[in-house]
Structures are given as C-alpha cells and as structure tokens.
Amino acid sequence: MKTTLIVVGRTVEQHYITAINDYIERTKHFISFDMEVIPELKNTKSLTPEQQKEKEGELIGKALQPGDVVVLLDEHGKEMRSVEFARWMEKKLVNVNKRLVFIIGGPYGFSQKVYDAAHEKISMSKMTFSHQMIRLIFVEQMYRAMTILNGGPYHHE
Numbered sequence: 001m002k003t004t005l006i007v008v009g010r011t012v013e014q015h016y017i018t019a020i021n022d023y024i025e026r027t028k029h030f031i032s033f034d035m036e037v038i039p040e041l042k043n044t045k046s047l048t049p050e051q052q053k054e055k056e057g058e059l060i061g062k063a064l065q066p067g068d069v070v071v072l073l074d075e076h077g078k079e080m081r082s083v084e085f086a087r088w089m090e091k092k093l094v095n096v097n098k099r100l101v102f103i104i105g106g107p108y109g110f111s112q113k114v115y116d117a118a119h120e121k122i123s124m125s126k127m128t129f130s131h132q133m134i135r136l137i138f139v140e141q142m143y144r145a146m147t148i149l150n151g152g153p154y155h156h157e
Ligand SMILES: C[S@@+](CC[C@H](N)C(=O)[O-])C[C@H]1O[C@@H](n2cnc3c(N)ncnc32)[C@H](O)[C@@H]1O
Pocket: 072, 073, 074, 075, 076, 103, 104, 105, 106, 107, 108, 109, 110, 122, 123, 124, 125, 126, 127, 128, 129, 130, 131, 134
C-alpha cells in the first residue's frame, strides 16, 4: 500500500517545510509515504470562497486515481486518540491494496464533490487549524502511529 497526503497550495513558511519534511522522512522508514502538492490557484481575489473550493476540488479530483481509498482531514470527522489512529492505520495497511490518500483542504475547506468522493473523514481535533499548520500536525501523528505499531520509544501513554 502507498500512502499519499494531498495538500492544496505549497507550504509557505520555511519552519513548517523543515519540520514537515523531517516527519515525512522519518515515516518513510516504516511505510511508503509522500506528500503531493496541488499548486495554489492564481487570482483568488476574483473568486468567492465557494468558487475557490470548486476549482480546488476539480484539481483534487484530477490527482485521484481509480481504487484510491480517500480520507479527508476535516474538523468534523472522526476523532481518535493516537493509539486508536495507529490501530486504524494497521487495518488500512492490511486492507488497502493501492493508495491510501489523505487530503487536507484549502483555506476554505472542501467542495461538496470532494466530500462526495471521500470514504472517511478524520479529525485531528475539534479545533480548526490553518491549512498550512495541519500538515505538520498530521505528519507528526502519522510518524507517531508508525512508532506505536513498531514498538518505538517515541510515544508515551
Ligand atoms: C482552515 S481549514 C478550513 C476550515 C473550513 N471552515 C472547513 O469547514 O473545512 C483548512 C483545512 O485544514 C484541515 N483542518 C483544519 N483543522 C482540522 C482539524 N481539526 N482536523 C482535521 N483537519 C483539519 C482541513 O482539511 C481543512 O479543509
């Protein structure tokens, strides 16, 4: 199984880029994991938030492949403790044949079409994070989950 994190727009701040890449590299010791960036839209000032979400949604749709298991990161999704997320990933590693695709929305979230294409929604917290910051939170949790499944000393309950 391949695991991909799709994000909308490049990560802007260097401190996030450094930390995100660090956790991605650490996670790659355990699973096939990469981050795919959908380039940010140009001239967004002339778009309403709904139009922006629609256009971003079209680009997200083009990045998906037949057979993908699509999981949205969404503050209204299912909340899990880190150990629960690790067990959830363990099942996916067994059951998903092709790609497990996590998607982080743009600044205004997802269009209805993206919600319709999703198999599951998971939440990192009831609070809303910026579309840039949530990338780091998610990759840290993915690394944490891998260390939990592999018995590493990183996670403490
Ligand atoms: C600024 S938020 C968008 C908020 C927008 N109000 C919405 O309803 O989706 C940008 C993206 O970050 C991600 N995100 C933010 N907070 C999150 C959380 N607590 N759990 C999971 N994903 C989150 C989601 O993918 C969201 O589409």
